[in-house]
Amino acid sequence: MNNLKIKKRLVQDKFMCWGVCLLATLTAIPLFAILGKVLLSGYDQLSWSFFTEPTPTAYKAMKAIEAGEPIPGGIANGIIGTMIMLGMAVVVAVPLGILCGAFLAENSKTRFAQFVSYLTDLLQGTPSVIIGIITYVWVVVPMKGYSAIAGSVALCIMMLPLIVRSTEETLKILPASLKEAGLALGGNKARVMMKVQLPSAFGGIFTGVLLAISRVIGETAPLMFTALGCSFVRFAVDKPISAVPLLIWEFFNDPNLQELIWGASLFLLLFVLLLNLLSKYIAKKWNQ
Amino acid sequence: MESVTPMLEFKKTCISYTKQTMAVKYVSAAIEKNTITAIMGPSGCGKSTLLRAVNLMHNLYPNIRVDGEILLNGENILAMEPIDVRRRVGMVFQRPAPFPTMSIYDNVLSGFALNGIKLSKAEKDAIVEHRLRSVSLWDEVKDVLNKKGTFLSGGQQQRLCIARALAMKPDVLLMDEPTSALDPIATKHIEELLLELQKEVTILIVTHNMGQAKRISSKSMFMYLGELVEYGDTEKLFTNPVDERTKAYLTGKMG
Numbered sequence: 001m002n003n004l005k006i007k008k009r010l011v012q013d014k015f016m017c018w019g020v021c022l023l024a025t026l027t028a029i030p031l032f033a034i035l036g037k038v039l040l041s042g043y044d045q046l047s048w049s050f051f052t053e054p055t056p057t058a059y060k061a062m063k064a065i066e067a068g069e070p071i072p073g074g075i076a077n078g079i080i081g082t083m084i085m086l087g088m089a090v091v092v093a094v095p096l097g098i099l100c101g102a103f104l105a106e107n108s109k110t111r112f113a114q115f116v117s118y119l120t121d122l123l124q125g126t127p128s129v130i131i132g133i134i135t136y137v138w139v140v141v142p143m144k145g146y147s148a149i150a151g152s153v154a155l156c157i158m159m160l161p162l163i164v165r166s167t168e169e170t171l172k173i174l175p176a177s178l179k180e181a182g183l184a185l186g187g188n189k190a191r192v193m194m195k196v197q198l199p200s201a202f203g204g205i206f207t208g209v210l211l212a213i214s215r216v217i218g219e220t221a222p223l224m225f226t227a228l229g230c231s232f233v234r235f236a237v238d239k240p241i242s243a244v245p246l247l248i249w250e251f252f253n254d255p256n257l258q259e260l261i262w263g264a265s266l267f268l269l270l271f272v273l274l275l276n277l278l279s280k281y282i283a284k285k286w287n288q
Numbered sequence: 289m290e291s292v293t294p295m296l297e298f299k300k301t302c303i304s305y306t307k308q309t310m311a312v313k314y315v316s317a318a319i320e321k322n323t324i325t326a327i328m329g330p331s332g333c334g335k336s337t338l339l340r341a342v343n344l345m346h347n348l349y350p351n352i353r354v355d356g357e358i359l360l361n362g363e364n365i366l367a368m369e370p371i372d373v374r375r376r377v378g379m380v381f382q383r384p385a386p387f388p389t390m391s392i393y394d395n396v397l398s399g400f401a402l403n404g405i406k407l408s409k410a411e412k413d414a415i416v417e418h419r420l421r422s423v424s425l426w427d428e429v430k431d432v433l434n435k436k437g438t439f440l441s442g443g444q445q446q447r448l449c450i451a452r453a454l455a456m457k458p459d460v461l462l463m464d465e466p467t468s469a470l471d472p473i474a475t476k477h478i479e480e481l482l483l484e485l486q487k488e489v490t491i492l493i494v495t496h497n498m499g500q501a502k503r504i505s506s507k508s509m510f511m512y513l514g515e516l517v518e519y520g521d522t523e524k525l526f527t528n529p530v531d532e533r534t535k536a537y538l539t540g541k542m543g
Contacts, residue, residue: 177385181449184343185456186375187402195401199389 035269042266050074050263054232055247061256071257075264077233081148081241085227086213088152088237093159094209100160101167101205102193108172117168124161131157132222140226148241151227158219159212166208170201203286210279214272220245244268293362294318295490296342296460298516300356303337303346311337313514314356319507324482324491326501326522329511330542335494338511339462342492343377344370360459375403378453378489379462383469384445386437386452393433395448396420399456419451423481443474447481454489461485463493467500479504498538502526510534512542 049072056064056073064071100116107113131154139150178200182192198205223229228240229250248264251257296319303312312334319325327335337346342360346352347370358365365373386395396416400407407415416433420426425447429440437448446466453461463482467475482491482504495501501508501522508522510531518525518534529535536542 175383175385177381177383178387180345180348181379181381181385181387182398182402183348183370184345184374184379184381185399185402185452186371187399188371191402191404195398196387196389200387202389 038262038265038269042262042264045070045260045263046266047074051079051267052076055242055250055257055260057231058254058256061254061259065256065259071259075244075247075260075267077230077242078244078247078264079267080233080235081151081227081230081246082217082243084148084235084237084241085152085155085223085243086217088149089155089159089216090209090213092152093156093163093212097160097163097209097212098167098198098205101164102171102198104164104168105171106189106193120161120164123157124165127221128154128158128219129221132225135222136225143238145238146226146228146240148227148237148239150225151223151241151243152237154222154226155216155219158216158222162212162215163205163208166211167201167205170204170208171197173204174200203283206286207279207283210275210282214275214279217272217275218245218268220249224249292321294359295321295361296492297359298338298356299359301338301341301358302353302355303334303341304353304355305351311514312341312511315511315516317509317516317519319490319492321490322486322488323507324486324493324505325507325509326505327492327494327509327511328496328498328501328537329509329517330537331496333511334514335509335511336464339464339492339494342460342462343374343379344368345379371403375399375456376458377460377462378456378458380446380449380453380464380466382465384442384449386440386445386448388436388438390437391434392420392429392437392440392448395437396451396455398452403456415455419455420448422454422485423447423451424477425451441474443470443477446470446474446478450478450481450485454485458489461489461491463491465494465496468496475500498526510537512537 051074053072053074054077055075056071060073061071100120104113104117104120108117135150135154135157139153140146143150174197179192179197182196183189187195223243223246227243227246229246230240230242234241244264244267248261248268251261251264298315298317301312301315302310304310315338327339329335340346341354342358342365344365346354354366360373360376365377386392387398390398393412393416394401396419397407397412417426417430420429425444428444432439437445440448446469450461450466467478470478479500482493485491493501493505505522507520508525509516510518510525510529510533512533518529518531525534526538529538533542
């Protein structure tokens with residue numbers, strides 16, 4: 001009798017275990033399907049010139065398709081544009097976000113901080129297309145033209161809440177003794193923040209920044225209103241500029257260029273994957 | 289009555305976390321220079337609260353009120369700038385808290401960095417060696433000064449924290465149960481160290497451990513429910529306590 005009960009429990013346990021495994025596999029299927037599709041279709045296009053040459057004209061692409069050759073050119077204009085806009089956005093968003101996060105962590109009980117915290121949540125939930133149209137009104141219209149600057153403003157706004165949150169959360173889980181020990185040595189709040197708290201929180205903050213980058217690198221909608229796109233490699237920040245996600249959208253709309261979609265998608269995916277792995281690695285390294 | 293100004297003096301010090309209740313009630317006591325004074329009492333009696341008032345740690349938490357006076361060399365701490373007070377009153381916490389991102393070397397010097405004081409390399413080297421020697425840690429760590437302070441054992445970390453506090457040459461060193469997270473051998477090391485250190489700094493130590501108070505302190509305070517029940521020579525307090533509550537605590541009937 002007793003034996004039978006134990007057997008029943010063991011069977012239940014096995015059953016649960018298999019059930020959980022099955023469901024976990026089910027959730028992983030879309031991920032692997034996406035990775036597989038993008039890898040298989042995009043792999044052919046990856047070549048040195050794909051990264052170094054700008055987008056071909058539709059005419060050139062058409063000729064190549066007619067001749068049965070691979071489409072010439074690549075996505076260099078998009079990669080450069082993405083990097084320029086991301087770079088500018090990071091330079092502004094990281095210090096601002098960290099300072100705001102530090103403020104929220106230190107003054108979490110004040111009404112103003114609670115208000116800012118609430119706004120941060122709201123900003124995080126704001127659809128990117130709305131951030132795009134707002135940036136259009138704020139930046140593109142006064143500057144009388146689409147530009148890399150406008151694009152980076154939109155990306156910066158999207159990154160801010162993520163950086164603020166990760167900074168705040170990381171600072172809050174630091175032991176209070178760390179801050180008290182710093183203050184007990186006679187440091188003022190600013191110095192203790194800069195020399196003790198922020199360095200101790202570096203791992204979490206850096207991970208937050210990397211995740212923020214990987215979050216906005218694929219944003220298309222806000223760039224349509226701001227960066228517009230450009231078919232050649234350009235470094236000017238006050239002119240329209242291209243970006244990889246914008247290129248994917250352009251390729252989709254041009255029957256002659258559709259072949260290039262997968263290469264560009266693969267590049268984006270790999271980049272995001274790399275950032276995620278890097279952030280995992282750093283978080284692990286820092287926690288040791 | 290003594291004519292010398294005591295190093296530290298509590299005058300009717302009251303501390304409250306909420307409006308209704310007082311955690312420390314009208315404590316008055318004078319602490320002489322270069323002594324070790326132990327604060328004992330059961331959990332929640334207000335001993336840590338009293339200790340933390342001395343370096344104005346309570347200023348960090350706006351709902352805590354400190355009333356009365358606390359005199360450091362005759363000056364009322366409660367009217368001073370926290371930064372000034374904390375440079376003259378060092379503190380060692382219950383859990384060793386070396387700064388995790390700094391090397392052992394930088395941990396010793398962190399007080400200077402946090403006060404924005406620039407030192408030459410030679411000065412730095414001298415201070416680090418001197419302070420690590422005075423906490424008898426130098427021989428153990430002299431070859432790994434660039435390693436993170438968190439690589440050390442708990443007892444070593446706590447000695448590093450003491451070195452860090454001493455580097456600022458404080459008049460008073462506050463210790464909040466500094467050995468409660470350590471094993472007996474590390475505790476013994478720290479106790480020996482404190483006996484040595486009282487030559488240069490006045491030590492106020494909160495301890496749960498009556499044996500420890502007996503071993504190292506010359507004066508002891510016994511606190512109960514926020515009141516300073518008894519304060520006097522350690523030997524007398526342990527052998528011949530005046531108050532019934534002290535007697536009950538010492539014999540293990542209370543706390």
